[in-house]
Amino acid sequence: MTTLMSTPEIVTVDELTERCDSCGAAAKLEVTLPTGTLAFCGHHANRNAGKLAPLATLARVEKGFEWAGIAQ
Numbered sequence: 001m002t003t004l005m006s007t008p009e010i011v012t013v014d015e016l017t018e019r020c021d022s023c024g025a026a027a028k029l030e031v032t033l034p035t036g037t038l039a040f041c042g043h044h045a046n047r048n049a050g051k052l053a054p055l056a057t058l059a060r061v062e063k064g065f066e067w068a069g070i071a072q
């Protein structure tokens with residue numbers, strides 16, 4: 001039996017108004033996790049992509065930002 005890694009539903013938005021929960025920079029990504037919602041700047045979104053993508057059910061990505069967590 002093969003277990004596939006789940007991937008979040010991706011929604012592209014024009015602009016995110018949130019701030020990165022790690023460093024306070026303008027957020028490029030907001031993910032909905034079982035524990036709540038987290039926002040990340042481009043740097044932290046990609047640094048944590050491997051951890052976030054399998055857990056997130058929904059990812060809101062700012063237009064123009066290529067998140068490493070999106071399966072190509």
Ligand SMILES: [Zn+2]
Nearest residue numbers: 020023041044
């Ligand atoms: Zn950050």
